Structures are given as structure tokens and as C-alpha cells.
């Protein structure tokens with residue numbers, strides 16, 4: 001099974017598991033008197049919720065030390081297989097609510113396993129092994145939206161590993177990442193490949209320093225593979241090529 005991941009924004013995935021959540025560090029406020037109405041068709045049978053929040057409250061501290069309630073006892077339920085819109089005037093709390101009901105790292109990785117008909121124990125085991133392989137096990141319960149770009153990439157890689165993908169096709173995963181996140185992602189891939197022994201990865205990059213982590217490399221020009229070999233051979237080849245290129249210029 002091959003799994004392709006591209007750089008840039010991580011695809012947002014919804015949890016297969018119902019969850020209610022609050023943002024880390026959020027102050028839970030006592031819910032005010034309910035001001036909500038639930039309108040439902042009497043004929044529609046209740047579907048299992050895919051996104052669920054119960055009594056979610058969140059307050060932030062202003063610079064002047066005032067506690068500002070942003071979310072006040074919000075309860076919502078979006079059934080599986082349906083598209084719902086979150087509406088309301090500017091500043092009413094839509095984006096904040098979206099952030100706090102996002103899936104956790106754990107449920108995001110489990111998402112792809114829904115199609116495999118596995119037992120819950122097997123799902124849990126695969127999720128924790130793959131998160132461990134990319135160094136993200138301690139983040140299992142964190143909402144995806146609270147992660148850095150590099151951490152999101154590592155969670156996406158864990159998702160591919162959990163599905164037992166034997167081939168990882170990785171396109172410029174580190175382009176928009178800072179150096180710390182870049183190292184985290186490349187080490188995660190390196191560990192995952194080394195730990196399993198059966199996984200192979202092909203990594204598209206412009207960052208030549210990443211060659212240090214590779215076992216081998218392939219160099220292309222104008223639609224053709226010019227040379228391929230082990231990492232040290234390829235490193236020498238690239239350095240010679242760069243020297244020839246810079247030799248054309250007089251400084």
C-alpha cells in the first residue's frame with residue numbers, strides 16, 4: 001500500500017470517534033442560562049455524531065487581566081455523513097469553537113483505520129505504535145489545531161504508518177517548516193523506516209542538507225534520471241556539480 005503526503009497545509013481530517021473537548025489551557029466557565037433551540041425533523045432517525053461538544057466553555061484573559069468569556073456552554077452534534085455550517089455574526093465565537101472541537105492527534109491517526117475493519121484494541125495499538133515511531137506519542141490527546149506545522153506533518157506520517165503503508169511518497173514535506181520542525185519530520189521518517197524494516201520512503205526535496213539522512217538518492221534533469229547511488233556518492237556528485245556551476249561566475 002503506498003501513501004503520498006505533500007508539503008504545506010496538513011489535510012484536515014475529522015475524527016471517526018465522537019469526542020467532546022476543550023482547548024488546552026482554557027478556563028472552563030459556568031454555562032449561562034441556555035439560549036438555544038434545537039430544531040429537528042421528527043421523521044429523521046438520530047445518526048451517530050462524528051463531531052460532538054457538550055457544554056464547551058472557554059474564557060481568555062485580556063492584557064488588563066479581565067476574564068473574557070468567548071464560549072459559553074456550547075453543545076453541538078454533527079452526525080456522520082452530513083455537512084453542517086457554523087453561522088453567526090463576526091466575533092460570536094465560530095472560529096474558537098471550531099478550534100476546540102477539532103479531533104485529537106490520536107483520533108486523527110485512527111481516522112484512516114476506519115475502513116480496515118479492525119478491533120478497537122488493534123486500532124489503539126497501531127495508533128500508539130505509529131505515534132511513537134514519529135515521536136508524537138505524548139501528544140495523543142492534543143487537538144490537531146494546537147500543533148506546529150512540523151508536528152502536523154509527523155501526525156500525517158503516523159496516519160500513513162498506522163495504515164501499514166509500506167511505501168511513503170513524500171513531496172517537499174519540510175518546505176514551509178523552520179529548522180527545528182524540519183529536523184523533527186526527517187528524523188521521524190528515518191526512524192519509521194529503520195524501525196519497521198519493510199517501509200521504503202522516497203522524499204522529494206530541494207534541501208541538500210537533508211541528504212545527510214538518506215541512504216541513497218536519485219538526481220533528475222529535464223525529465224531524465226541522470227544518476228543514482230548511495231548517499232555519499234550522491235553528495236560528492238552534487239558538490240562537484242555545484243562547484244562547476246559556481247566556477248562559471250567570477251567573484
Ligand SMILES: Nc1ncnc2c1ncn2[C@@H]1O[C@H](COP(=O)(O)OP(=O)(O)OP(=O)(O)O)[C@@H](O)[C@H]1O
Pocket residue numbers: 060061062068070088089090091092093094095096097
Ligand atoms: N486569544 C484571545 N484573546 C482575546 N480575545 C479572543 C481570543 N480568542 C478569541 N477572542 C475573542 O473572542 C471572540 C470570538 O472570536 P472568533 O474568532 O471565534 O469569532 P468568529 O465568530 O469566528 O468571528 P469572525 O466571523 O469575525 O471570523 C472575538 O471577540 C475575539 O476577539
